[in-house]
Amino acid sequence: GAVVSQHPSRVICKSGTSVKIECRSLDFQATTMFWYRQFPKKSLMLMATSNEGSKATYEQGVEKDKFLINHASLTLSTLTVTSAHPEDSSFYICSATRQGGWSYTFGSGTRLTVV
Amino acid sequence: AQSVTQPDIHITVSEGASLELRCNYSYGATPYLFWYVQSPGQGLQLLLKYFSGDTLVQGIKGFEAEFKRSQSSFNLRKPSVHWSDAAEYFCAVVPSNDYKLSFGAGTTVTVRA
Numbered sequence: 190g191a192v193v194s195q196h197p198s199r200v201i202c203k204s205g206t207s208v209k210i211e212c213r214s215l216d217f218q219a220t221t222m223f224w225y226r227q228f229p230k231k232s233l234m235l236m237a238t239s240n241e242g243s244k245a246t247y248e249q250g251v252e253k254d255k256f257l258i259n260h261a262s263l264t265l266s267t268l269t270v271t272s273a274h275p276e277d278s279s280f281y282i283c284s285a286t287r288q289g290g291w292s293y294t295f296g297s298g299t300r301l302t303v304v
Numbered sequence: 305a306q307s308v309t310q311p312d313i314h315i316t317v318s319e320g321a322s323l324e325l326r327c328n329y330s331y332g333a334t335p336y337l338f339w340y341v342q343s344p345g346q347g348l349q350l351l352l353k354y355f356s357g358d359t360l361v362q363g364i365k366g367f368e369a370e371f372k373r374s375q376s377s378f379n380l381r382k383p384s385v386h387w388s389d390a391a392e393y394f395c396a397v398v399p400s401n402d403y404k405l406s407f408g409a410g411t412t413v414t415v416r417a
Contacts, residue, residue: 195347221403232394233348233407282347284405291336291355291398293405295347 191217193285195296202273202303210268210299212283217294219285222266224258227280227298239266273303306331308397310408317385318416325380325411327395335397337378338405339369342392351393354378365389390415 192215202208212222221240225233237253239245239260247253255277257269266285270277283296309328317323329335336355340348352363359371369380378395395408 193347223405230412232409235404235406238404280345284348286403291353291403293338293350295340295349297347298345300345 191285191287191292191294193219193283193294193296195283195299197299198297199300200302202301204274204303205272207269207271208273208301210270210281210283210301212266212268212285212296214264214285214294217285217287218263219266220263220288221286222260223284223286223293224256224266224268225282225284227282229280233282236268270301273301275303277301278303306399306406308395308406308408310393310395310411312411313409314412314414316414316416319387320384323380323382323385323389323413325393325395325413327378327380327408329376329378329395329397331376331397331399333400334373335399337369337371338396338398339363339367339378339380340394340396340407341365342394342410344391348394351380385413385415387415387417389413 194213196211224236227233236251237245237247239258245258260266282298284293307330338353339351351367352361354361354371361369394410396405398405
């Protein structure tokens with residue numbers, strides 16, 4: 190079955206530094222990847238949609254300069270949280286789909302803590 | 305406005321009892337419908353999905369869901385819960401002309417012995 194690997198699973202960084210989170214589709218080509226943010230006891234909020242080779246499309250209210258998304262290949266998308274602050278601490282989850290399908294495979298998530 | 309609603313924030317059920325989780329949606333046309341389960345600190349696992357056809361959908365782990373167009377609902381059920389079913393459950397929808405999945409607020413299920 191389709192597998193999406195997300196790394197790291199947990200990261201602690203200092204305020205002001207940048208953190209990169211990777212999302213890889215291991216056994217399929219992911220033409221579209223989605224990045225979500227989840228606050229404790231809350232639902233998943235879609236941050237952005239990325240298509241391979243194109244600029245990401247950000248949801249309203251999401252700072253594209255703070256959350257840099259790159260989808261350079263059909264198997265890899267990255268989310269970089271730039272100049273992280275404590276309020277960026279959250280659980281980030283990626284999801285990937287094949288072309289033309291509504292089959293979503295989720296990564297296991299990344300717990301980001303900014304201190 | 306398009307929305308997906310899970311009215312129950314938290315449900316406690318005894319092991320062996322039945323479980324029903326509610327999901328209602330508000331979309332112009334019937335969207336594609338999903339139920340996911342999330343264990344603490346983990347990603348999401350698909351339980352089942354509905355695109356068209358038979359309105360009673362069977363999923364993994366003994367779960368099923370019924371699509372009711374007249375009620376704009378897609379409720380999830382399990383006849384007999386196990387302690388391992390304790391988790392967060394999310395209903396999700398996507399319009400048939402889009403790929404962006406939108407999630408309900410989630411329902412936390414606690415299973416008591």
